[in-house]
Amino acid sequence: MPSLTLGLEAMGLTKRIIPCLDVDRGRVRKGRHFLDLRDAGDPVVLASRYRDEGADELVFLDITASVEQRQTMRAWVEQVARALDIPFTVGGGIRTLEEARVILYSGADKISVNTAALERPALIRELSETFGRQCIVVAIDARRRAEGERLWFEVYSHGGRRPTGRDAIAWAQEAEALGAGEILLTSIDRDGTEAGYDLDLTRAVVERVRIPVIASGGCGHPAHILDVLTVGGADAALAASVFHYDKYPIPHVKRFLRERGVEVRL
Amino acid sequence: MRVFVLDYGVGNLFSLRAALEREGVEPIVSAELPLEGEFAALILPGVGHFTPVAERLGRIRDRLWQWIAHEVPILGICLGMQVLFEESEEGAGGGLGFFRGRVVRLPDSVKVPHIGWNALRMRRRHRLLQGIEDGAWVYFVHSYHPHPADPTIILAEADYGRTFPAIVARGMLFGTQFHPEKSGAIGRRLLRNFLAIARERWKS
Known part of the structure; x- marks a missing residue:
């Protein structure tokens, strides 16, 4: 069964499944509405x-609050890079070229900025311009806004806490024009709910x-991933707690997708 | 066994170094290309932009020729392979021209850069591909790919917008458009095969 959005032009390229790990002082945690946190282990393991x-x-995503404690970032990034032979992105609090350089030179393939x-x-x-478009991910956290008949998506900063007044679609386009290699698009409304991705938001940006x-x-179910990759048109689906x-172990999710016509690496 | 990794001074070589260490070889990473005598292999990594890297390599061209003349196995990864060709649409300047042909941009019909996993389609049997099957997945991050004048150097291809060479080889000169150090078990196997070729020659 061919899916809606996998045209000939995407020939050969698979949709990516990306687990997300929140790291606080070198330990992995899972964010729920970006707030209450539960411990889930060692990043390398x-x-x-x-x-x-x-x-x-x-x-x-490094969610360590204090700047001093963020010095530990380099250490765990290196440990992960030493062990891992698939690509990984590191984000959270990167503000300068120098901070980005430290993370990239510690072995991360991409950095994300927000x-x-x-x-x-x-x-x-x-x-x-310094590191190449391919390693720059711009993370956008957005929330639905209804004004009269108009539905739009507002960008939030500071871990999803502060409204910016910016339109998510316009910001995504600006980020692309400035040199972003990828957009990591998070629905704040849906984050932590396991009720499915925001397909309208995703489709609008894609x-x-x-x-x-x-x-x-x-994300709370493999069917949500199927929806966001087909109806939503996303190139990759990121999830945390579900993995x-x-x-739903990753092989289970990938078989589910392949049986429904989505090309994945199995 | 020591493997030399040429540092163009423009990017992250941590992953490549870690991948070589996991295979039990000692990577020496430096911007100064030494004489070939003490090394079993040379790797040209895949970071940076064509023009400055080609310029840099152009200055050590004679020394690189020495490595080739002595048949030291050389692996170019991504941009490190592209600079082995004659020229590139990415920018001005001549490549090393060890492979004939040019480097062209991916078509506009697809999202560029191409980032993700694609399947290899084997074109030829080769020791470098031992244990790697048709359809094996590898990880690509690139906007350009080579268009060899001599298609017989193509060992494997991949599809993204068009069919392009994913692995090339001639003699002891090898190149991959994807990143073996980021391609999981398949990438590990390819690096191991390359290092086995290097080890065999090193012993003899």
């Missing part, structure tokens, strides 16, 4: 397990940029 199960990439890019969009261009979009927020607690 979890990362290797996901690699063995068939994860296509990994995303680590609040710092909203505060100073030229950062995206500087990162892209249709207006020419770079890959990783959908995030709301962390062995609810």
Whole structure:
């Protein structure tokens, strides 16, 4: 059964399944609405397990609050890079070229920026020109807004806590023009709910940029991943708890997708 | 066994170094290309932009020729393979021209850069491909790919917008458009095969 969005032009390229690990002071935690946190282990152990199960990439978000404690970031990034032979992205609090360089030179394949890019969009261009577009991910956290008949999506900064007044689609386009290689798009409304991705948000951004979009927020079942990759048109699906607690192991999810016509690496 | 990794000074070589260490070889990473005598193999990594890297390599061209003349196995990864060709649409400047042909941009019909896992389609049997089956998945991150003048150097292809060479080889000169250090078990196997070729020659 061919899916809706896998045209000939995408020939050969698989949809990616990306577990996300929140790291606090070197330990993996799972965010729920970005707030109450539960411990789930050692980054190297979890990362290797996901690699063995068939994860296509990994995303680590460092959620360590204090700047001093963030010095530990380099150490765990190096440990992960030493063990892992699939690509991984590191994000969370990266604000300068120098911070990005430390993370990339510690072995991360890509870095993601969020609040710092909203505060100073030229950062995206500087990162892209310095390290190459392919390793710059711009993370966008957005929430639904209804004004009269108009539905739009507002970008939030500071871990999803602060409204910016910016339109998510316009910001995604600007990020692409500045040199972003990928967009990591999180629905704040859905994050932690396990009620499914925000397909409207995903589709709206996918249709207006020419770079890959990783959908995030709301995954609770393999059918949600199927929906966001087909109806939503996302290039990759990111999820956390659905993989962390062995609810739906990655091979199970990938077989589910392949049986329904989505090309995945199995 | 020591393997030399040429550092163009523009990117992250941590993953490549870690991948070689996992295979039990000692990677020496430096911007100064030494004489070939003490090394079993040379790796040209896949980071950076064509023009500055080609320029840099152009300055050590004669020394690189020495490595080739002595048949030291050389593996170019991504951009490290592209600079082995004559020229590139990515920018001005001449490549090393060890392979004939040019490097072209992926078509506009697909999202560029191409980032993700694609299946290999084997074109020829080769020791480098031992244990790697048709349809094996590898990880690509690139906007350009080579278009060899001599198609017989193509060992494997992949499809993205068009069919392009994923692995090339001639004599002891090898290149991959994908990143073996990021391609899980398949990438590990390819690196191991390359190092086995190097080890055999090193012993003899």
